[in-house]
Amino acid sequence: MNEVAQSALAAPVGTISLWDLFWQASFIVKLVMLGLLGASVWTWAIIVDKTLLYGRFRRQLNKFENVFWSGQSLEELYHNLSERPASGMGALFVAAMREWKKSFEKGARSPLGLQTRIEKAMDVTLAREIDALESRLGFLATVGSAAPFIGLFGTVIGIMTSFQAIAASKQTNLAVVAPGIAEALLATAIGLVAAIPAVIAYNKLTSDAGKLGNRLEAFADEFSAILSRQIDEKTSR
Amino acid sequence: MKTGLAASAAIHVAALTWGMWSLSSPHPLDATYSEALPVEIVMGDTFQGVKGEKTAPIREKPAPAPTKKPQTLPMPAENVGDNEADLKTPPVPEVRPNRSETQAASAPPPPPPPPAKTEPAPKPAEPVAKQEPAPEKAPEPKAEPKPKDDPIEEMIADAADSKPEEPTPPAHVPVPVKKPAAPAPQQVAEAKPTPQPSTSKQTSSSKTQADQSSDSKFNADQIAALLSQEKASGGGAKRSTEPAALGSRETTGSVLTRSELGELQGMIKDQMARCWSPPTGGTGADSVKISIKMELDPSGTLQGMPSIVSGGGGSGVERAAAEAALRAVRRCSPYNLPADKYQAWSEVTLNFDPSEMY
Structure with a gap:
C-alpha cells in the first residue's frame, strides 16, 4: 500500500521534456529517432536547395529567351556562351551549335545526317538538364512515404519495451506507464514531422521541374526547326 | 547544396530549441498522487452534542x-411606570412582594419563635391567673416566653399593622400593590384570633402540640428558610x-474544530492504511465503493460488528471488496485515538473508494 504510494510519488512526473523523452528511450528507438531527424534535415536541405535552383533556372531561361529572340546573330551568341559553362537553354543551344559547326568545318555534306546528329546532341543535353533538375526529388518521395512507418516502428518498439518494464515492475500505475508510452509516441511524431513537409515539397517540386523541362523541350524543338531550315537553305544552294 | 543543408540545419536547430522550451513542461494534470489511501471518514454528527x-x-x-433583550431606558416610552423597559403590561410590584412572601413563607418555618410569640401572648394575659396548676408541664416555656413575649408581640403587632402598609411604600409601583400584600396579614390575623378565643388548656395543649410539631419540622424548614434567604434566581x-x-x-460534549476533525480523520486513515489493501484487477474493481459503519469504545477497540452501509452487493468482485474492507476494519481494531475526543469518534463511517488510488 505505502510502497505503491511512494513509487507513485517517486515516479518521474516532472521530467518529460523532449530531451528527457529522447534520452530515456531504448537504443532502437533512439536510433529510429536520430535517423528520422537526419532524414528531416536532409529533406529540408533538398527543399531549400531545389527552391533556390528552380528560381535561378527560371531566371536564366527568361534571360536567354530574351537574348535569343532579340535578333542577335547565332554566331555571336555562340561565341558569348561557349566561353563559360552554360546551363539550361544555353547548354542546349551550345550543344546544337557545336555539332553544327563541327559538321560544316569538316565539310560533311549529308543534311539528313547533320539534322539527326544535332537532334541527338540536343536530346542528350536536355536529358542531362532535366536530370539535374529532378535529382534528389526521389529522396523526398521516399521520406514522405517511409518516415511514418519508420516512426511507427519506433513507437511499437518503445511501447513493447515499456510494457516489458511494467511487467517486470509489477505495477500498473499510470505514472509508471506514461513516460515509456510518451517517448515511444515521440518517434511517430518525429516521423510525421519529417514526412509531411517531404510529401508537400515533393509534389510542388516535381510539378515545377516538369514545367521547366517542358520549356526546355519546347526550345529544343524550336531550335532544331530553325537549324533544319538553315541546313535546307545551305544545301539547296 | 551547401546552402540548403546549412539552412535546413538552422531550421531544425531553431525548431528543436523552441520545442524544448514549449513542450518541456506540460502542466501536470490535477491527479493527486499523494492520496495514498482513499478512505473517507465521516464522523458521526459533528454538531451533535453542542447546543x-x-x-x-x-x-x-x-x-x-x-x-432578545427588550430595549432599555433611552427609548420613547408610552406606558406609565418607573421601569427600565417600556412594557405594555401594567406595573406590578417587583421586589418587595416577593420578599414579604418569602418572609411569610419563612415565618411559619421559624416556628420556634412564632409559637412562642403568638401563643404566649394570650398566656400571660389570661392563663397565668387561672391555670397555675396546669402549666406544670410548661412552666419553663411560660417563664421564658413571658419576658420575650412583649417585644415579640409588639413586633408581630407592628408587623401585622405595618405589613399592609409595608408593601405599598417599598413597591416601586404605585397602586395595585396592596392586593398581593394582603395574604401576609391574613396569616398573621389567623394566628392571632386563635389564641384569643382559646382560653384554657386547649390552648396550652395546642401550643405544646404545635411546639412539638414545629420542632419536628424545624430542621428541614429551617434549612429551607436559610437556603431561601439566598436571592432566588429565575430560570432565564x-x-x-x-x-x-x-x-x-x-x-453534551465538546465541539471539534475543523483542524481537530481533520487530524482525527488523518489518524484513522493512517491506521487503516496499514490494514487495507485495495482490490486489484478484475473488471470494475475500481468502481467499487463501500462504506462501513463501526462503533468504537473509549479504548479504541471495535464494539460489535461493523456493518456495511452501502456497496458490496451485486457482483462477486464487489462482495470480495466489501469483505476485504470489513476484514481491514477488524484487523485494525485497537485504534489509537485521543480519548478526550471520544464523543467524535464513537461512531465512524469509513468510505472505501479504490478508484481514487490511481
Whole structure:
C-alpha cells in the first residue's frame, strides 16, 4: 500500500521534456529517432536547395529567351556562351551549335545526317538538364512515404519495451506507464514531422521541374526547326 | 547544396530549441498522487452534542438563537411606570412582594419563635391567673416566653399593622400593590384570633402540640428558610450573542474544530492504511465503493460488528471488496485515538473508494 504510494510519488512526473523523452528511450528507438531527424534535415536541405535552383533556372531561361529572340546573330551568341559553362537553354543551344559547326568545318555534306546528329546532341543535353533538375526529388518521395512507418516502428518498439518494464515492475500505475508510452509516441511524431513537409515539397517540386523541362523541350524543338531550315537553305544552294 | 543543408540545419536547430522550451513542461494534470489511501471518514454528527438550533444553517460553531433583550431606558416610552423597559403590561410590584412572601413563607418555618410569640401572648394575659396548676408541664416555656413575649408581640403587632402598609411604600409601583400584600396579614390575623378565643388548656395543649410539631419540622424548614434567604434566581435563558447555527438541543460534549476533525480523520486513515489493501484487477474493481459503519469504545477497540452501509452487493468482485474492507476494519481494531475526543469518534463511517488510488 505505502510502497505503491511512494513509487507513485517517486515516479518521474516532472521530467518529460523532449530531451528527457529522447534520452530515456531504448537504443532502437533512439536510433529510429536520430535517423528520422537526419532524414528531416536532409529533406529540408533538398527543399531549400531545389527552391533556390528552380528560381535561378527560371531566371536564366527568361534571360536567354530574351537574348535569343532579340535578333542577335547565332554566331555571336555562340561565341558569348561557349566561353563559360552554360546551363539550361544555353547548354542546349551550345550543344546544337557545336555539332553544327563541327559538321560544316569538316565539310560533311549529308543534311539528313547533320539534322539527326544535332537532334541527338540536343536530346542528350536536355536529358542531362532535366536530370539535374529532378535529382534528389526521389529522396523526398521516399521520406514522405517511409518516415511514418519508420516512426511507427519506433513507437511499437518503445511501447513493447515499456510494457516489458511494467511487467517486470509489477505495477500498473499510470505514472509508471506514461513516460515509456510518451517517448515511444515521440518517434511517430518525429516521423510525421519529417514526412509531411517531404510529401508537400515533393509534389510542388516535381510539378515545377516538369514545367521547366517542358520549356526546355519546347526550345529544343524550336531550335532544331530553325537549324533544319538553315541546313535546307545551305544545301539547296 | 551547401546552402540548403546549412539552412535546413538552422531550421531544425531553431525548431528543436523552441520545442524544448514549449513542450518541456506540460502542466501536470490535477491527479493527486499523494492520496495514498482513499478512505473517507465521516464522523458521526459533528454538531451533535453542542447546543444550537436544529433548523439553523451549519456554521463553524453551533450556537442557539440569540436571546432578545427588550430595549432599555433611552427609548420613547408610552406606558406609565418607573421601569427600565417600556412594557405594555401594567406595573406590578417587583421586589418587595416577593420578599414579604418569602418572609411569610419563612415565618411559619421559624416556628420556634412564632409559637412562642403568638401563643404566649394570650398566656400571660389570661392563663397565668387561672391555670397555675396546669402549666406544670410548661412552666419553663411560660417563664421564658413571658419576658420575650412583649417585644415579640409588639413586633408581630407592628408587623401585622405595618405589613399592609409595608408593601405599598417599598413597591416601586404605585397602586395595585396592596392586593398581593394582603395574604401576609391574613396569616398573621389567623394566628392571632386563635389564641384569643382559646382560653384554657386547649390552648396550652395546642401550643405544646404545635411546639412539638414545629420542632419536628424545624430542621428541614429551617434549612429551607436559610437556603431561601439566598436571592432566588429565575430560570432565564442562556444568552447567546452569535447568530443561530446548527446544533443539538443540549450541550453534551465538546465541539471539534475543523483542524481537530481533520487530524482525527488523518489518524484513522493512517491506521487503516496499514490494514487495507485495495482490490486489484478484475473488471470494475475500481468502481467499487463501500462504506462501513463501526462503533468504537473509549479504548479504541471495535464494539460489535461493523456493518456495511452501502456497496458490496451485486457482483462477486464487489462482495470480495466489501469483505476485504470489513476484514481491514477488524484487523485494525485497537485504534489509537485521543480519548478526550471520544464523543467524535464513537461512531465512524469509513468510505472505501479504490478508484481514487490511481
